[in-house]
Amino acid sequence: MPNALHLDPDRLFPADPRTRDIARMLYAQVQGLPIISPHGHTDPSWFAGNAPFGNAAELLLQPDHYLLRMLYSQGVALEDLGLGGSGADPRPDPRPDPRPDPRPDPREAWRIFARHYYLFRGTPSRIWLDWVFAEVFAQDVRLEAATADLYFDTITAALATEAFRPRALFERFNIEVIATTENPLDSLDHHRAIRDSGWGGRVITAYRPDPVVDPEFEGFARNLVLLSDLTGQDCLSWTGYLTAHRQRRAFFAQMGATSTDHGHPTARTADLPQSEAQALFDRVKGGASSPADAELFRAQMLTEMARMSMEDGLVMQLHPGSFRNHNAQLFAQFGRDVGADIPMPTDYVHALKPLLDRFGNEADFTLILFTLDETAYARELAPLAGHYPCLRLGPAWWFHDSPEGMRRFRRMTTETAGFYNTVGFNDDTRAFLSIPARHDLARRVDCGFLAELVAEHRLEEDEAAQLAQDLACNLARQAYRL
Template sequence: MSEPWTLHPDRALPADPTVRGIAREVYAATRDLSIVSMHGHVPVEWFAQDSSFGDPAQLFVVPDHYLTRMLVSQGETLPRLGVGSTETEAVEQDPREIWRRFCAGWQHFRGTPTRYWLEHAFVEIFGVTQRPSAATADAIYDQVAARIESPEFRPRALLDTFRIEVIATTDPAWASLEDHTRLAKDGYGDRVLPTFRPDPLLHVDRTTWREEIDLLGRAADVEIGSYETYLAALRVQRQRFVEAGARATDHGHLAADTTPLDDLEARRVFDAALAGAVTAAEAEAFSGHMLFQMAAMSTEDGLVMQLHPGVLRNHATAPFAAFGPDKGYDIPVVTEFTRSLRPILDAFGHHPAFRMIAFTVDEDVYSRELAPLAGVYPALRLGAPWWFLDAPDAMRRFRESATETAGFSNMSGFVDDTRAFCSIPARHDLARRVDAGYLARLVAEHRLDLDEATETAVDLAYRLPLAAYPAPR
C-alpha cells in the first residue's frame, strides 16, 4: 500500500539549505495572514445566493480554462470536459465522467502552477490522500462531493475558512449591482466588492457593442444617442459602482495605447459606430482614446484603474464561436508600454487622485519599461505576475527583474485573478512562499536584514494590496 498523499512543508521554498532556513522564518510571518483579493473573477451571485457549488466537475474542471486548455492540448475536447456542445459533439452531461477524464490526465500538469493550486486544494481543503489518476478518480470524486454538500462549504462560510478579508468581483459596466446590494444588506458590503469592467463598451467594432450600449443606457437611465450621452452614462454607472463599494475599474485591451482623440474625431468615430460604418483602425484608435477617458474619470471618482493588456483573445475561432469568451485559447502577444502609457502618465501621472496598476504577460517589459515607469510616476503601481506568469519561476523572475528599479513600495501586492474559488488560498500561499524565498536570498547576501525581509513580506502579502486599492474618497 502506498503512503498517503501529503504536501511537503517546504514546497516552493529555495533548495539551498542556508537560504531555505531563512525563507522558513520569513514565510512564517505571512503564512496565516488574511487574504486581500482585490482582483478576481469569482461570480458575485455565488456569494449572494450562497448555494452549493454543485459537483466536483463544476467546481474544479468546467470553469477553469487553465485546466481545460492543458487537457485539450493532450487530445481531450471541450465538450468531453463539460464546457459545451458543437455541431458534431454533444456536451458531456455526467460530472463523474468529466472528473474521470481530468484525473486520467493528472500527469500532464506536472511542473505547472495548476498542479500546485489543485494539490493544495485537494490536500489542504478536502483532505484527499490519494493522487488523482484513472484508478483513484471515483474515490476522490465521492470525497470531494461529500465535502461540497456540507453547510460549511457554502461560499460565505468559505470566506472565513480561507481567511479572505476582502474579495473583489468583476462586473459588467451595465450591471444592476442587485447582488452586491443584497450582500450589503446581509453584512457583506465591505467584504465582497464590485469592480467596473467596461471593455465591451469601449470596442466599437465588436458584434455585441450595440447590445452592450443599450444595456448601459438602461442601467444608467440615459438615452445614448451621442458621444456625450455615452460618456454621461459611463459616469453614472461608475458612480453607482462607487456607491456599491467598488475600488477599481478593470481593462483587458489587446494593446496598452492610451492616445486621446480630439473631441470632434471622437464624436465622428462614435457616430460611425452607431451607423455600423466604423473601420477597424477607427475602432482601435477609439479604444485607446477611451482608456484615456477612463483615466480622466478616475481622477474624478477615485476608482483605481487596472490595465491588463497583451492577450490575443480567442486565438481559435471555432472554439470561440462554439463556446464563447475565455474558451478560444487566449495567447499572449508582445506589448509596448513606454510610449503607449505616456499620454495618461503625462496627463495624470502626478495627479493626487489618480492611481493606475499595470499588469503584463510579456516578461520582457518588466525591467525595460514597467519597472522604470512605476519607479518614478507616483500614480503608477506595478501589478503582480498574472495568467501564464503566475508560476513559481516566473514570479521569481519578476522580483529579480523589477525590484531593483521599482522597489517594493511601487508594487500592487499579489492579486489572484481567478474564478476558481478554491484556488485562491493556494495562489496566495504560493506567492508568499516565492516572496519569502526571494527575500531570504537578499538576507543571505547581506542586502537586507531579517527584520526588514519579514516586514517586506507582510507588506507584499497584505499591506500593499490594501494600499494599492484605496476606497474612493
C-alpha cells in the same frame, strides 16, 4: 496502493538550507495574515445565494481554462469534459461561461481529468489543486486514474454540506475582502443582496467596461442601447455616453468598487481633442468600425477613464496584450475563455505616453499595469513605474502567475521599481477554492525571494520581515484603497 499526497511545509522555498531557514522564518510571519483579493472573477451570486456548489467536475474542472487548455492540447475533446457546444456567447458579461452541458456524466469527465493529471506536472495548476485537495478536502492520496472515483465522491459529498457553502469557505479562507468584476450593464443585484443579507463578508465589485468601450466586443452596438436604457442617458451621443459612464461608476463605487479594470488588446492610449473624440465615437458607435478606429477609440477611452478616476478616485487597472479567442473553430463552438487566448508583444513606452502626458504626474491618480509580455518588465514597466507617480505594477499575471513567473517578475522589476511601486498579489481567478492556494504560493515565493536577498546580504532581516507583510497585505490595501 495509490501514491501519497503530501504538502511539504517547506514547499516552494529555495533549496539552499540557510536561505530556506530565512524563508521559513519570514513565511511564518505572513502565513496567517488575511487574504486581500482586490482583483478576481468569482461569482457574486455564490455569496448572495450561498447555495451549495455542485459536483467535483462542475466546480473544479469545467470552469478552469488552465485545465481545459492543457487537456485539449493533448487531444482530449472538450465535449468529453462536459462542455457544451452552443457557440460564442453573445452576452456582454465578460465573465466566461463555458456552459457545461448537463448531459455528459460529470464523473466520466472527472475520470478523464484524473487519468491526465500527470500532464500538469511542473505547472501551477498542479500546485493549486493539490492544495485544494489536501487542505480543503483532506485528501491524502494523489489524483490519478485509480483514485478518480474516490476523489469525485469525497469532494461531491463534501460540497453538499454546510461547511462547504460559499460563505463558510469565505470565512474559513480568512478573506478580508474580495473584489469581483462586473460590466456597466450589470445590475449588481447580487452585490446588493450580499449587503442586504447582513452577512459580514466583504465582497465588492470592480468596474469593467470593455463591453461598452470596445467597438469590437460582441454586441457592442446593442450594449450601448442597453446602457442608455439603464442610465436614462442618450448613449449614442458622446456626452451622454460619458455621463452614463460617470453614473455607473458612481453606482459601482456605492456598491463597494474601488477600482476599474480594462482588458484591451494593447496598452495604447490617446488624448484627442474632444471634437475629434466625438467624431470618432460617431464612427464606432454603430459597431461596424474599422480596426484602426476601434483601436483608437479604446485608446481614447483609457484616457477618459483616467480623467474620471481623477474625479471619483477609482483606481485604474490595465490588462493588455492577449490575443483573445485565437482558435477560431473553438470559439465558434464553445465561445470565450476555454483556453485559446495567446499573449502578444506589448508596447508600453509609446502606448501610454498620451495618457501619461495628461495625468502621469498626478499623485492622486493610480494606474496599475499588468502584462503578459515579460520582456516589458525590466525594459519598460519597471522604469515607467519607477518614475511616474501615478503608476504601479500589478503582480505576475495569468500565464506568469506561477513560481517561475513570480520570480522573474521580482528579479526583473525590483532593482528599478523597488518593491513599493508594486501592489502585492492578486489572484485574478474564478476558481474560488484555489484562492488561498494562490495567495499561499505567492507568499512563499515572495518570502523565498526576500530570503535570497538576505542570504546575499542585499537586505537586512528586519527589512525583509517588513517587506513580507507589505507584499502579503499592505501594498494591496494601499494601492486599491481598501
